[in-house]
Amino acid sequence: MIPAETLVKKAKDREFVRDPGNAPTEDFHDILFQLEKEGEWEVQRVPEPYIEVETKYGRKKKIPLEHTWHHKSCGQCGHIPGYSTSIFWLNRKLGFDYIDPTDQTSCTAWNYYASATSNAPAQAAVAMRNFAAAEETGYFPIIHCGTSFGHYKEVRQELIHSPELRRQVREIMAKLGKKLVIPEEIVHYSEWVYAIRDRIAEHQVRKMDHIRATVHPACHYHKLVTEDAIYDPEIYGAQRTAVITGTLQALGVEVADYSTWYDCCGFGFRHILVSRDFSRSFATQRKIEIMKQEANPDITVTHDTGCVTTLDQSQ
Structure with a gap:
């Protein structure tokens, strides 16, 4: 019998090998x-x-x-x-x-x-x-x-x-x-901010090592043509997009993990137009409450307008 743990590994234990030949x-x-x-x-x-x-x-x-x-x-x-x-x-x-x-x-x-x-x-x-x-x-x-x-x-x-x-x-x-x-x-x-994150850090005047943040990566950034989004082996083993986390870490911010990081913010485009109650409840129950319970962050950082407004208004 094959042990279950050899078939299903947690994200932190999986290794993603970056190979251009494997791109879809x-x-x-x-x-x-x-x-x-x-x-x-x-x-x-x-x-x-x-x-x-x-x-x-x-x-x-x-x-x-x-x-x-x-x-x-x-x-x-x-x-x-x-x-x-x-x-x-x-x-x-x-x-x-x-x-x-x-x-x-x-x-x-x-x-x-x-x-x-x-x-x-x-x-x-x-x-x-x-x-x-x-x-x-x-x-x-x-x-x-x-x-x-x-x-x-x-x-x-x-x-x-x-x-x-x-x-x-x-x-x-x-x-x-x-x-x-x-x-x-x-x-x-x-991506531009990520590329110059060290230059930005050189101008930093306030320490941020006392700040804990959670990250919501925008769906339209990393889920559409995913092979053209920036990843870094140093950021969750290159299994999540690196732009926000890498920038925050360059500024000394502690980035905390939570289980529903992959979920949509709740905006969903058509959903926010015709099912606003669903969008708001999804944002609250699947994102905001989970972040609070599992990571208890001081701030949540994202990089798209719809995500910012949905999470901010839903809280």
């Missing part, structure tokens, strides 16, 4: 550049200086330090305007060049994930229109919103595999007088 999808970089050679589109390169980090299966991802075009979040600007302005403050504090664009549109992913979307060409065209607007300025897009980030990664997957969709979007872009441009990387702002 091919390396999209190769396809991006091949399609560029074939004249399908233009790839906007990550500007120097940049930092290379590793994603879940060990692939490299370039994170630009500056010359960034900040794709803001509808929810952040509407509910938590200090969210975006604090990111801009960090850029200025560290002397990084950036641009706060005035011609960005909504990604419309709320419609998509709330089951009220239009069609694939329209959704993809919105993404490519924003990418083209960034390229026209000479700055590289960095995405503030986890929803936009996840949605744009899915759009990229659709575009690289569908010549017909590329044709349709190219026609739409031509009517707008814009090129079909796609960035070399799709970068979330929290």
Whole structure:
């Protein structure tokens, strides 16, 4: 008889081997550049200086330090305007060049994930229109919103595999007088913060080693095209995304674990619109109460607008 413990190991006892060959999808970089050679589109390169980090299966991802075009979040600007302005403050504090664009549109992913979307060409065209607007300025897009980030990664997957969709979007872009441009990387702002966490720590003026935090990783950051999210063997053995935990640890914060870390915050897009009581009770019972009972944190940290507002309002 095989002992049960050899078949089912706790997360802390499991070892995740980072191997690009085990990724569920091919390396999209190769396809991006091949399609560029074939004249399908233009790839906007990550500007120097940049930092290379590793994603879940060990692939490299370039994170630009500056010359960034900040794709803001509808929810952040509407509910938590200090969210975006604090990111801009960090850029200025560290002397990084950036641009706060005035011609960005909504990604419309709320419609998509709330089951009220239009069609694939329209959704993809919105993404490519924003990418083209960034390229026209000479700055590289960095995405503030986890929803936009996840949605744009899915759009990229659709575009690289569908010549017909590329044709349709190219026609739409031509009517707008814009090129079909796609960035070399799709970068979330929290990845940028993670990449420069040590630089941020150099400017730290208050000790944080007395603070205990729990982390809620945003679903749209690490569950959509999961192989393009940042992981680190030093953070839970590379079995959970590293961006928030790694940043907090760099600042001296104690990060406490809890059992329902993988669960949604309760927002759920369509759920918050049509079943708000369910969303609120899920956030309270599956996230907030569990965190309190198991970890008793001083703060909970997440990196997406919907998660912040849902957890904050639900408590």
